Amino acid sequence: MKISPHKHQQIRLKNWGITLALLCLISALAWLSSRYSVETDITRNNSNSLSQASQKLLESLPGKIELTAYIKKEPALRSQIAQLVDRYKLHKADLTLTFIDPDSQPEKVRELNIDATGAFIVEYQGRTEKLNFIDESSLTNALLQLANAEERWVTFLTGHGERAPDGIANFDFGQFGKELDRRKIKAQALNLATMPDIPGNSALLVLSAPAVPLLAGEIELIKRYIQQGGNLLLLTDPGNRHLDALLQTLGLRQLPGTLVDSSSKLYGINDPSFVLTSNNPPHPITQGFQTISLYPVTAALEIGEETDFKAVELLKSATQSWTETGPIAGKILFDADGNEKQGPLTFAYALTRDLDKQKQQRIVVVGDGDFLSNAYLGNVGNLDIGLRMTNWLIHDDRFINVPAKIATDKSLQLTQTSVAVIGFGFLVIIPLLLMGTGFYIWRKRKQR
Numbered sequence: 417m418k419i420s421p422h423k424h425q426q427i428r429l430k431n432w433g434i435t436l437a438l439l440c441l442i443s444a445l446a447w448l449s450s451r452y453s454v455e456t457d458i459t460r461n462n463s464n465s466l467s468q469a470s471q472k473l474l475e476s477l478p479g480k481i482e483l484t485a486y487i488k489k490e491p492a493l494r495s496q497i498a499q500l501v502d503r504y505k506l507h508k509a510d511l512t513l514t515f516i517d518p519d520s521q522p523e524k525v526r527e528l529n530i531d532a533t534g535a536f537i538v539e540y541q542g543r544t545e546k547l548n549f550i551d552e553s554s555l556t557n558a559l560l561q562l563a564n565a566e567e568r569w570v571t572f573l574t575g576h577g578e579r580a581p582d583g584i585a586n587f588d589f590g591q592f593g594k595e596l597d598r599r600k601i602k603a604q605a606l607n608l609a610t611m612p613d614i615p616g617n618s619a620l621l622v623l624s625a626p627a628v629p630l631l632a633g634e635i636e637l638i639k640r641y642i643q644q645g646g647n648l649l650l651l652t653d654p655g656n657r658h659l660d661a662l663l664q665t666l667g668l669r670q671l672p673g674t675l676v677d678s679s680s681k682l683y684g685i686n687d688p689s690f691v692l693t694s695n696n697p698p699h700p701i702t703q704g705f706q707t708i709s710l711y712p713v714t715a716a717l718e719i720g721e722e723t724d725f726k727a728v729e730l731l732k733s734a735t736q737s738w739t740e741t742g743p744i745a746g747k748i749l750f751d752a753d754g755n756e757k758q759g760p761l762t763f764a765y766a767l768t769r770d771l772d773k774q775k776q777q778r779i780v781v782v783g784d785g786d787f788l789s790n791a792y793l794g795n796v797g798n799l800d801i802g803l804r805m806t807n808w809l810i811h812d813d814r815f816i817n818v819p820a821k822i823a824t825d826k827s828l829q830l831t832q833t834s835v836a837v838i839g840f841g842f843l844v845i846i847p848l849l850l851m852g853t854g855f856y857i858w859r860k861r862k863q864r
Contacts (some may be wrong), residue, residue, distance in 0.1 A: 470556045473672045480510040480837030482539040482767035485550075486518045486530050497550060504555070523527060529591065529794040538562065544598050548797060553704040567600045568810050571618040573606040573638075576658070577627025578790060582759050586791035589624070589781045592802060595793075601671040603804065608634045614641050619810040624651045625785040629658045639665055645769075645777040647809045654715040655731065666767060667723025668781055673739035675763055675783070676748065689713050691737065691763070691784075697729045699766055700813050701780075711817060716761040720795035724769055730780065731764035766808075778809050 466474075469663070484832060485497055501513045518525045518534060528537065528546065536547040538558045545558040562615075573580040581593040581603035593603040606621075614621060616636065621641060642665060649650065650666075652659050654674040661668060673782055676688040683692055691711045696702040711731075716739050719727045737759030738750045750756060763783040770776050786792055788802045805815060829837075 423809060437608065447536060464503070466507065466552060469554075470504070471507050472553060472557060473556060474504060474511075475486060475564075477508065477540070477542055477559065477658070478787065481508065481510065481559065483511065483513045483555075484512065484537045485515050485534070486521075486528075486537070486683065487515060487534045488519070489517055491830045500552065501524070503552075503677075517751075528822065529799075531794060536789045543600065546595075546799065548800065551706075557704065559598065561812070564600070564812060567602060568812070569602050569604055569615070570575050570596060570608045570617045570620045570622060571604050571615060572622045572624065572804065573608070573626075575609055576630055578587075578734055579624045579785060579805060580785060581605060581622075584790070585788065587789050589788055589790070591790045591793050592788045592799070594808065595799060595803065597650040599795070599803070601810070605754045608637060614646065614725060618646075620647045622649045622789070623652070623659060623662070624657045625653045625656050626834045632639070635661055638662060641777075642663060642666070642777075645775065647776060647777060647811075648779040649805060650781045651788075652715060652781070652783055653785055654713060656715075663781070666726060666779060666781065667720045669718050669720060670783065670840045671718055671739050671761070673716075673741035674744060675714040675733055675735065675737055675759075675761060676740045676744060677734055678739040679734045679736040685706075687712075688748065691733050693731055693733065699728055699730055701730060701801070701808045705797065705801065705804065706806070707800065709787065709797040709801045710792060710795045711782075711784040711787045713784065714763050716757065716763050717763070717765060717781060717783050719765065723768035725777075725779065726769065727762075728766045728768075731762070731768045731782070732763050733759045733763060735760050736763060776811075778806050778811070780809060 436534075472554055480774070483501060484825075487497065489495060497515075498513065501511070505511050516524075518530060518532075520723075528535065530546075533548070536550050536555075538547065539547045540559065541560040543562045544736060545562055547558055549553050561650050570581075571651075572578065574580060580588045580590065582588075582605070583590045589603075592649070596603050604615070604618075606618075608631075612633075618856075621638070623638070650659060650662065652663070657670075660670070674689055677691045678693055680689055680690050685692070689712060689806070691714045693711070694706075694708045696705065709731075714733075716733070739757045739761065740748055741751075741754065741756055742748065750758060765781050767781070768776055769777040769858060787798050793799050793802070
């Protein structure tokens with residue numbers, strides 16, 4: 417049948433119309449995809465989506481959130497961070513992420529006390545949180561802390577050579593006091609010689625290794641504060657016996673000697689009196705805490721048999737540690753015949769006591785007072801663990817337990833026979849089938 421020129425022109429116009437319609441449809445879909453995004457997580461445990469807890473928190477936060485990542489120009493790392501933040505943006509459009517190379521702003525980096533590994537600054541409603549490590553758990557909990565606008569007071573005992581919360585010396589807590597203030601936790605100094613009582617607005621009392629003994633009346637005031645259910649953060653040092661009476665009240669005792677750790681050399685630290693810990697016992701304070709914390713010149717602690725408190729081990733040293741009772745100089749070895757004790761040893765306890773059905777007393781005792789000082793606060797996770805202790809002690813322990821999403825069936829185990837069949841199929845059978853199909857089609861067309 418011969419097609420007339422008019423019919424041929426109609427068919428051509430029809431084809432052009434179909435082609436134009438398809439191009440318009442594709443262009444419209446492309447424009448819509450740039451304006452609206454639709455994502456579906458088909459993984460078995462939703463490993464590429466935020467947990468329900470994180471989604472509910474984002475929905476409850478009014479106002480914008482600014483996240484600044486002080487990370488060097490490493491495309492792979494920045495891409496990984498951006499992918500995590502994009503999950504948050506799906507549920508909160510006014511969350512912004514900015515990357516800054518730390519080398520480009522050295523003054524800002526020094527002001528924020530950011531080390532060479534970088535950090536993440538989360539800003540919300542005029543308050544900030546600093547993260548050394550970022551994942552869903554750490555970022556969600558940082559947002560949760562920033563959402564709390566209630567002002568709290570922490571009282572630091574002074575007058576006996578303790579570390580001052582506003583001091584600038586290396587052994588003082590001035591930097592830690594500033595970090596507390598950024599989170600609406602106000603630090604106030606207390607000298608019991610001028611104010612013979614602990615302020616009623618205090619949510620927490622901090623005792624930090626006094627250099628001289630406390631007066632008997634001061635000890636009694638603090639004991640009464642403990643008996644009445646006051647929250648306490650007690651920091652001591654090796655050889656410091658000025659808080660022994662209070663430790664005895666809590667059912668704890670300080671072991672003689674200084675805790676040393678021979679494994680500190682693995683981290684480039686030649687001083688064995690520096691104790692590093694990362695594998696901490698489970699507790700609300702250490703929940704989701706994945707960074708190393710450093711404790712210089714630490715005393716090991718031991719719980720007694722008789723105590724009114726429920727004691728939980730909070731920080732422990734490594735197996736290669738022990739309590740060195742001799743001078744820490746030159747080559748030191750564990751003395752099994754003496755009164756030295758082999759690690760792992762506990763140097764921090766968390767104590768709780770239920771006062772009634774609705775109120776719980778909380779106390780943390782650490783055998784080191786330097787880890788929160790100006791000289792060591794910026795090391796690895798020291799600031800983070802200090803803030804976690806403070807938040808828990810003032811009953812602001814609203815950490816969200818974001819479950820770890822472990823992808824299942826990521827590995828495929830094949831037998832040698834299966835590998836041989838797959839290899840033979842891809843290398844021989846499939847190419848032969850393609851060649852045969854091509855030859856068959858070629859023959860058919862030639863016979864027409």
